[in-house]
Amino acid sequence: MATASYTTPRDMIPFEARIRELAAGKPLLEVATDVVLKARAELRRDLAILERPLRDHGKSDPA
Numbered sequence: 001m002a003t004a005s006y007t008t009p010r011d012m013i014p015f016e017a018r019i020r021e022l023a024a025g026k027p028l029l030e031v032a033t034d035v036v037l038k039a040r041a042e043l044r045r046d047l048a049i050l051e052r053p054l055r056d057h058g059k060s061d062p063a
Contacts, residue, residue, distance in 0.1 A: 016037055019033055019037060020033060020037070
């Protein structure tokens, strides 16, 4: 049985490289993979922008 593999921020580039490696040579899959990985990168950037204010808010919340 395979063990679960958790991706940490440090592992993100190898993750993307592995996905691109798996899609290589399959034109339609390469295009779809590129779109999905670009969207993933954009969401990660947006989350990074949003995370700090949310953490600050959480620290100041007395609950």
